[in-house]
Amino acid sequence: MPRPSLYAIALGALEKGRGVAIATVVGAHGSTPRHLGARMLVADDGEQWGTVGGGRIEQLVVEAAREVARGATPRVVRQHLVRDLAMCCGGSMEVALTPGAPSREAIAQLAAAKGPHTIVTPIDGAPITVRAVRDDDPPLHHPKIAGGELLEKVGVRERAIVYGLGHVARNLGPLLAQLGFEVIACDDGETGATAPAWAARFIESFDPAEVERELGGLRADDHVLIVTRDHAIDQKLLEQLIAREDIAYLGMIGSRGKVGRFKKRLEAKGLLDGDEGARRWQRLRAPIGLDIAAETPEEIAIAIAAELVALRRRGVAPRTRSVVGDWRPLRPEET
DSSP: OOOOOHHHHHHHHHHTTOOEEEEEEEEEESSOSSOTTOEEEEETTSOEEEOSSOHHHHHHHHHHHHHHHTTOOOEEEEEETTTTTOOSSOSEEEEEEEESGGGHHHHHHHHHTOSOEEEEEETTOOOOEEEOOOTTSOOTTOOEEETTEEEEEESOOOEEEEEOOSHHHHHHHHHHHHTTOEEEEEOOSTTOOOOOTTOSEEEOOOOHHHHHHHHTSOOTTEEEEEOOSOHHHHHHHHHHHTTOTTSSEEEEOOOHHHHHHHHHHHHHTTTTOHHHHHHHHHHEEOSOSOOSOOOSHHHHHHHHHHHHHHHHHHSSOOSOOOOSSOOOOOOGGGO
16 A cells, blocks of 8 residues: 555644644755755654655754744754754755745645646745646656745656566566556456556557557556566567657666567667657666666566666656676676
């Protein structure tokens, strides 16, 4: 069962008559433990949910947020982590403390989590509001400061479409669900695979066209992962998906040898011709995952999940690979 959001917790606390304050990172400069948009909820008795980075900075924020939760004036905690707090991180942070009660309407909307919307958090501690998404709003996971407000797009769950329900997928699926992905599990059922508890949806097919019909089309935030039990299935899937430049990510499991053979077969079929074909191949993440010398299904799942987190946070995944059976350190020109 998914964990309740901070907003659902805040709404529950307000409904019980508890005072709450929402601590939001609205400034992060240099090396800091959390960045723009990180949030923490603090109750009037000091109970807290979430984190803005731990250590002395969090201790100060909790103390101030507890006062705000009890009715004190909203404020912004500004600290240089080295100069003011003797923390080794470096950099500085600004954390806005917003009383929960005046923001109750927005909190209720966010707790319901229906549809895409933008959270507007004034830096001065004024009530949080929620509005419809605009064209100039920041992309998902990349909030920005504009006009004295933190703007954050939420309410959109990235999808992870996982082809195959073997050892890797059974370890990967729960990780991706915990990371907030809407996981779509796809398998032909010949091995007796059934809908896993961590999947938002199970589609009994390896046909990308059928999967797309079932989903009502692919989206720009879709992450497609090919991790089936059969190389022939992997190749067929890759042939049908490699031209899809309208998705966020396409990854396939396998050794460098397998990937090299697949490339030659795709070239023979004309799927990698010219500059367009070269771009297609460059977009493919294969072997899939960060190169951490992963070997077991559990390790490979972590490597894949880590790559998707890097893509989410940086906008681009590092040019490294997780390889089973033929790991070696990457040369500088390969990174």
